[in-house]
Amino acid sequence: xxxxxxxxxxxxxxxxxxxxxxxxxxxxxxxxxxxxxxxxxxxxxxxxxxxxxxxxxxxxxxxxxxxxxxxxxxxxxxxxxxxxxxxxxxxxxxxxxxxxxxxxxxxxxxxxxxxxxxxxxxxxxxxxxxxxxxxxxxxxxxxxxxxxxxxxxxxxxxxxxxxxxxxxxxxxxxxxxxxxxxxxxxxxxxxxxxxxxxxxxxxxxxxxxxxxxxxxxxxxxxxxxxxxxxxxxxxxxxxxxxxxxxxxxxxxxxxxxxxxxxxxxxxxxxxxxxxxxxxxxxxxxxxxxxxxxxxxxxxxxxxxxxxxxxxxxxxxxxxxxxxxxxxxxxxxxxxxxxxxxxxxxxxx
Amino acid sequence: xxxxxxxxxxxxxxxxxxxxxxxxxxxxxxxxxxxxxxxxxxxxxxxxxxxxxxxxxxxxxxxxxxxxxxxxxxxxxxxxxxxxxxxxxxxxxxxxxxxxxxxxxxxxxxxxxxxxxxxxxxxxxxxxxxxxxxxxxxxxxxxxxxxxxxxxxxxxxxxxxxxxxxxxxxxxxxxxxxxxxxxxxxxxxxxxxxxxxxxxxxxxxxxxxxxxxxxxxxxxxxxxxxxxxxxxxxxxxxxxxxxxxxxxxxxxxxxxxxxxxxxxxxxxxxxxxxxxxxxxxxxxxxxxxxxxxxxxxxxxxxxxxxxxxxxxxxxxxxxxxxxxxxxxxxxxxxxxxxxxxxxxxxxx
Ligand SMILES: CC(C)[C@H](C(=O)O)[C@@H](O)C(=O)O
Ligand SMILES: CC(C)[C@H](C(=O)O)[C@@H](O)C(=O)O
Numbered sequence: 107x108x109x110x111x112x113x114x115x116x117x118x119x120x121x122x123x124x125x126x127x128x129x130x131x132x133x134x135x136x137x138x139x140x141x142x143x144x145x146x147x148x149x150x151x152x153x154x155x156x157x158x159x160x161x162x163x164x165x166x167x168x169x170x171x172x173x174x175x176x177x178x179x180x181x182x183x184x185x186x187x188x189x190x191x192x193x194x195x196x197x198x199x200x201x202x203x204x205x206x207x208x209x210x211x212x213x214x215x216x217x218x219x220x221x222x223x224x225x226x227x228x229x230x231x232x233x234x235x236x237x238x239x240x241x242x243x244x245x246x247x248x249x250x251x252x253x254x255x256x257x258x259x260x261x262x263x264x265x266x267x268x269x270x271x272x273x274x275x276x277x278x279x280x281x282x283x284x285x286x287x288x289x290x291x292x293x294x295x296x297x298x299x300x301x302x303x304x305x306x307x308x309x310x311x312x313x314x315x316x317x318x319x320x321x322x323x324x325x326x327x328x329x330x331x332x333x334x335x336x337x338x339x340x341x342x343x344x345x346x347x348x349x350x351x352x353x354x355x356x357x358x359x360x361x362x363x364x365x366x367x368x369x370x371x372x373x374x375x376x377x378x379x380x381x382x383x384x385x386x387x388x389x390x391x392x393x394x395x396x397x398x399x400x401x402x403x404x405x406x407x408x409x410x411x412x413x414x415x416x417x418x419x420x421x422x423x424x425x426x427x428x429x430x431x432x433x434x435x436x437x438x439x440x441x442x443x444x445x446x447x448x449x450x451x452x453x454x
Numbered sequence: 455x456x457x458x459x460x461x462x463x464x465x466x467x468x469x470x471x472x473x474x475x476x477x478x479x480x481x482x483x484x485x486x487x488x489x490x491x492x493x494x495x496x497x498x499x500x501x502x503x504x505x506x507x508x509x510x511x512x513x514x515x516x517x518x519x520x521x522x523x524x525x526x527x528x529x530x531x532x533x534x535x536x537x538x539x540x541x542x543x544x545x546x547x548x549x550x551x552x553x554x555x556x557x558x559x560x561x562x563x564x565x566x567x568x569x570x571x572x573x574x575x576x577x578x579x580x581x582x583x584x585x586x587x588x589x590x591x592x593x594x595x596x597x598x599x600x601x602x603x604x605x606x607x608x609x610x611x612x613x614x615x616x617x618x619x620x621x622x623x624x625x626x627x628x629x630x631x632x633x634x635x636x637x638x639x640x641x642x643x644x645x646x647x648x649x650x651x652x653x654x655x656x657x658x659x660x661x662x663x664x665x666x667x668x669x670x671x672x673x674x675x676x677x678x679x680x681x682x683x684x685x686x687x688x689x690x691x692x693x694x695x696x697x698x699x700x701x702x703x704x705x706x707x708x709x710x711x712x713x714x715x716x717x718x719x720x721x722x723x724x725x726x727x728x729x730x731x732x733x734x735x736x737x738x739x740x741x742x743x744x745x746x747x748x749x750x751x752x753x754x755x756x757x758x759x760x761x762x763x764x765x766x767x768x769x770x771x772x773x774x775x776x777x778x779x780x781x782x783x784x785x786x787x788x789x790x791x792x793x794x795x796x797x798x799x800x801x802x
Contacts, residue, residue, distance in 0.1 A: 179644070183644075188650075188654075192644065194644040194645060198645070224573050224574060224577045224681055224682050224683075225572050225573055225574070225681075226572060226573070226574060229572045245593075245612065245645075245646065246645055248609065251646075251647045252647050253647060253651070258615055258616040258617070259613065259614070259615045259616070259651075260613070260614055260647045260648045260650065260651035261596065261611060261612060261613040261614075261647060261648060262611070262612040262613075262646045262647050262648050263609055263610070263611055263612075264593065264609060264610040264611075264612065265607065265608070265609040265610075266607070266608055266609075267606060267607045268606040268607070269606070294695075294698075296527075296531075296540065296542040297542060297546075297593075297594055298593065298599075298610045299599045299600050299601060299608045299609060299610050300608045300609065300610050302536075302608065303601070303607075303608035306536075325698075325699055326698050326699050326702040326703075327702065329677070329699045329700070329702050329703035330702050330703060330705065330706050330711070333572055333573075333681060333703065333706045334572050334706055335572075347642075348699075350642075350673075350674050351673055351674050351677045351696075351699055352677070354674040354675065354677050354678050355674075355677035355678060355681065355703065357678065358678050358681045358682055363678070
């Protein structure tokens with residue numbers, strides 16, 4: 107199997123390294139061969155080529171069976187509202203050009219870490235929900251966007267076609283059918299025209315999935331209920347921007363951002379990435395938590411290679427590392443902590 | 455002083471009744487006269503006049519020194535994506551026509567209720583933050599919005615002028631100067647053109663307020679940090695849609711939505727309302743929690759009448775009711791609970 111490696115910026119390269127060790131160990135144990143092809147993206151790619159998602163990177167991804175991606179972002183671009191090229195443009199171009207219309211972000215808890223959550227144990231224990239965030243349309247891509255000629259007015263366009271909504275919604279229904287059969291459509295249909303089209307489209311699909319119960323909830327209400335009672339949710343579908351906000355909010359439940367993986371699925375190759383950012387303050391220090399990336403590799407075995415046993419071997423060893431305290435300083439709590447590469451070696 | 459009363463829908467009338475009792479009691483104690491003028495808004499106004507914010511209501515508001523508003527919304531409109539007139543349109547028209555560009559939503563904890571929060575005590579004790587949500591522009595109002603001719607595509611426009619951003623930002627700086635001198639500008643400047651104008655505009659204002667420290671943070675990061683460590687924030691400014699989501703999320707901290715008041719300030723009359731919705735399931739049952747509305751009346755004394763002592767008398771008695779357990783069933787926890795009107799009578 108061909109795996110494209112896109113380490114990206116900040117801690118990206120360090121955490122990707124650990125995932126590669128684990129993938130190789132799985133290959134050895136289960137008898138699979140992997141070829142890894144590395145490519146640049148993000149600020150690193152701007153520095154090297156001027157383009158945050160170069161054609162060469164795209165070709166490597168398209169020829170692969172899966173993409174393992176680290177993180178992008180560099181603070182030197184964040185506080186410069188006038189920067190012409192941004193690392194994030196590379197991320198968006200990659201999502202669009204790879205057709206990754208569905209970002210799958212599970213939220214669950216780890217028994218050995220549940221006490222680290224800012225939320226009370228009884229509220230979160232047993233949480234098992236998954237967001238399907240639309241990833242290639244909406245206000246992230248809609249045109250027109252920009253400034254008025256005088257520069258004193260700015261605008262963005264949120265736009266969705268029925269087709270874009272229904273392919274994501276169908277995936278949501280199918281996820282729900284394999285899970286607890288509850289689908290929540292998150293929108294702001296009391297204000298937005300796009301949200302009304304979301305709601306209408308999902309309503310029209312309902313009869314095709316009679317075993318799935320569908321709930322419609324406003325994004326502001328979900329932002330509350332997600333913290334009050336996350337166990338109420340099973341599968342949630344939502345547009346790009348709401349998904350960005352809510353999935354990050356949901357990541358708080360588990361107690362550590364450093365643990366949450368994601369998969370991006372669509373029309374071409376599948377991509378796997380931790381949901382945390384490039385964490386520039388930690389870059390190069392060998393302290394970043396690699397578990398979210400390792401668990402993203404587990405999702406790769408499940409979703410891209412259809413090898414659930416291999417996926418389980420990875421999540422099992424991650425759970426073991428948490429139980430045994432073979433963890434980085436962000437979750438060690440004054441106990442002995444290990445470096446990024448030590449955790450990777452141990453897992454492998 | 456003239457107060458316009460807009461009870462609105464659902465539990466609105468019941469909770470407004472209690473606030474009126476308390477305002478009258480304050481008037482008696484401190485020697486103020488009030489005239490109350492009631493008007494319709496929301497679903498109630500549609501049923502009566504066909505218009506969710508009739509001209510007659512607008513005139514009553516404009517002639518008043520302050521507006522006390524309950525809630526709007528009726529489920530019969532929520533799941534009908536094709537409804538022509540919606541209660542929410544009345545709310546938006548009211549905000550726009552009254553020039554209420556800044557929605558002030560404080561988040562704080564009550565000692566006697568802190569154990570009810572889904573968050574751990576040590577994370578939230580002492581939280582004291584305030585959101586200034588832009589309320590009359592952005593994607594709530596931007597044009598064009600609607601459907602393509604074939605109906606298979608929908609779009610909304612997010613739009614901001616420098617002027618709209620700077621008047622809200624200036625209010626944020628001034629709030630911060632009177633508080634802990636930290637201002638957080640919440641945006642998505644790595645993706646949205648409007649957010650880049652927000653960031654640029656706030657950056658330009660910084661030198662005028664040298665005593666205020668300004669932080670810029672992406673909306674997805676705030677959605678996390680707000681739950682992880684709310685004490686990190688003092689004053690947050692944000693656009694309309696992000697404010698809608700984040701202020702509702704923040705309301706979870708206190709442990710009860712039924713407690714959180716808000717003020718809307720701008721170019722004409724000031725408006726005060728609980729942040730909870732119309733809670734139709736409870737309407738007419740005399741069980742709704744009136745405290746958020748009563749605390750909104752306290753904000754009215756502070757922001758509209760500049761009578762801080764009267765405001766404090768109200769918040770003191772609310773605290774006392776919480777300590778003594780003179781509360782509605784939503785916060786009574788198996789202890790004896792009181793009806794909406796009993797709580798109002800006790801407070802008065
Ligand atoms: C970096 C940024 C553009 C990106 C997004 O908003 O999609 C990130 O927050 C994410 O969620 O992957
Ligand atoms: C009812 C709805 C239109 C409204 C909003 O989104 O502004 C509400 O959620 C609020 O926050 O006051």
